Amino acid sequence: MEGILFVMSGPSGAGKTTIVKGALRELEDVEFSVSYTTRPKRENEVDGRDYFFVTKAEFEELRKKGEFLEWQEVHGHLYGTSKNYVKSKMKSGVNVLLDIDVKGAMSVKKQIKEAVFIFVAPPSFKELKERLIKRHTEGKEDLEKRIEDAKYELSMISEFDYLIVNHDVDQSIKQLESIIIAEQIKVSRRGEFVGKYKFYKSVARKEERT
Numbered sequence: 001m002e003g004i005l006f007v008m009s010g011p012s013g014a015g016k017t018t019i020v021k022g023a024l025r026e027l028e029d030v031e032f033s034v035s036y037t038t039r040p041k042r043e044n045e046v047d048g049r050d051y052f053f054v055t056k057a058e059f060e061e062l063r064k065k066g067e068f069l070e071w072q073e074v075h076g077h078l079y080g081t082s083k084n085y086v087k088s089k090m091k092s093g094v095n096v097l098l099d100i101d102v103k104g105a106m107s108v109k110k111q112i113k114e115a116v117f118i119f120v121a122p123p124s125f126k127e128l129k130e131r132l133i134k135r136h137t138e139g140k141e142d143l144e145k146r147i148e149d150a151k152y153e154l155s156m157i158s159e160f161d162y163l164i165v166n167h168d169v170d171q172s173i174k175q176l177e178s179i180i181i182a183e184q185i186k187v188s189r190r191g192e193f194v195g196k197y198k199f200y201k202s203v204a205r206k207e208e209r210t
């Protein structure tokens with residue numbers, strides 16, 4: 001059976017990355033797809049774990065070679081998802097989790113209809129602003145861009161399958177875990193198991209008639 005693709009989106013500062021990391025610690029059957037980016041590395045980040053940090057020229061080279069499932073300019077930097085990683089993992093039955101922006105998610109939706117789209121929202125716009133200011137990871141200009149971009153992202157919630165409103169990180173992690181578990185046991189994804197018992201349908205019908 002093919003692995004399931006989970007796509008997490010939502011405004012910067014909503015807590016997506018923390019929720020993703022928390023859920024991945026608990027779940028063994030999902031792998032995180034590490035994106036490529038031209039954004040400068042933050043102090044606590046590790047190349048190859050958080051992102052593959054590349055120059056604009058390297059990014060352009062990868063893009064030309066068709067290495068990206070999707071790519072976008074987000075808050076003034078380039079970000080891209082590795083097509084090869086996602087496709088090969090899914091093919092070998094591994095579930096994959098992406099943490100990408102809303103435009104990237106919409107691009108994936110056009111290509112992989114069976115993917116599961118999850119939006120992480122802050123409890124309010126005011127709280128989002130406060131969180132972004134408090135975390136001190138961006139300069140003033142970058143910060144303002146992220147706040148401005150959040151308006152568009154929040155306007156796109158209705159395009160998603162699930163909404164996690166991040167009031168409490170532990171609860172949000174549990175909600176993400178529940179989505180991932182529930183999606184795996186959907187009847188529509190259990191063709192092999194369901195198929196084994198299709199034969200009994202005619203027997204059951206006969207019994208119904210008598």
Ligand code: 5GP
Pocket residue numbers: 009010011012035036039070071072074075079080081099100101102103104105
């Ligand atoms: P940050 O710079 O805060 O790590 O990420 C900024 C935004 O870029 C976040 O919304 C994040 O989800 C998004 N992002 C990260 N990787 C990718 C990617 O490969 N593609 C797209 N479209 N967005 C990404």
